Amino acid sequence: MSKTLATVNGKTITDADIDVLLSTLPPQQAATYSSPEARKNILEELIAHELFYFDAQDNNLEEDEGFQKELEIAKEKLMKSYQIGSLLRKVTISDEATENFYNESPENFQEQPQFSAKHILVATKEEHDDLMKQLDEGADFSELAKNHSTCPSKDRGGDLGTFAKGQMVKEFDDALETMEVGETRGDVKTTYGYHIVQLTDKTGGRTIPYEEVKDKIKQYLLTNEQNELFVNKVAELKSKYPVLYMD
CATH class of the missing domain: 3.10.50.40 (Chitinase A; domain 3)
Known part of the structure; x- marks a missing residue:
């Protein structure tokens, strides 16, 4: 269970919240925040963000016209990325397909x-x-x-x-x-x-064993199938929604 580090106006901030933030950083940068002092600085940053959040609520920021425009832009971006992600997540690669690829193209694994x-x-x-x-x-x-x-x-x-x-x-x-x-x-x-x-x-000069490359093969097949699915879906949607190219 994650340790509670602070509460802000009743909202809890935990160790896990810091870990989530660090997971979004490049590994080398995240490593610089491994000391207790560095994690304390991150905690203060998270507290500051929560303080601004509650301040925004008290000042009815949701009714602000500028905020509404930003919210609509963010919503549109999120809907696009979520819809694409939902499509691509439909693709799965079986162990059988991965092994078949390995067996049918031995020249790739020399x-x-x-x-x-x-x-x-x-x-x-x-x-x-x-x-x-x-x-x-x-x-x-x-x-x-x-x-x-x-x-x-x-x-x-x-x-x-x-x-x-x-x-x-x-x-x-x-x-x-x-x-x-x-x-x-x-x-x-x-x-x-x-x-x-x-x-x-x-x-060297050996055939690389299947176990050493199966994860790479699966990722290769997954990427190819996702690309094909994406291209086909775009073609389908172009027939549904008009697209005009301007000179």
Whole structure:
């Protein structure tokens, strides 16, 4: 049960009233009001609002012409938003529909693989072949990269770090996809030159489980169906109420 913090002319203000007010603020802003002193300041603000409310009643504000105009505008806005909300709330998405969407579009739930790799980049096939021969004879990959690669990664022994599929040129990605971790492969030709690639790690490339994405799928389907319902309802209402476009 919410704790009563104050009464104003018999009207109760509780802890819950403060929480409701804070819930309307962005999370970062609301967090600044977590201290007892800050909540006390909010309480004083709520008290002030109630005082003005009772003062407005005593001064017959409801009969004021300006207030009546503002009230009509507010009423119109509320009716619009409430009517739209009532329409959209009719849309529900079943677990069956969500699961069907997942099963029928598996391509949407493939996690891109992540690669970790090193490479040596040279301009000519002759340089490439010479370096491949040295690697076959037991030369250290990182040392060769430092001494011969034209890529800035040579300063890290050719280490490119970790990256997702699609971040490198297609020929590079294609080679990595068919390689085993620890494998070194040459003859990877791109517009940059000749690459010798060493795959040091590979993760991902899995199908994301249904349980991880079902909430997102349901929200996606809900939004789509609500949009379709809204558009169709507007078309229906346009046939009922005249709409004139002015040039």
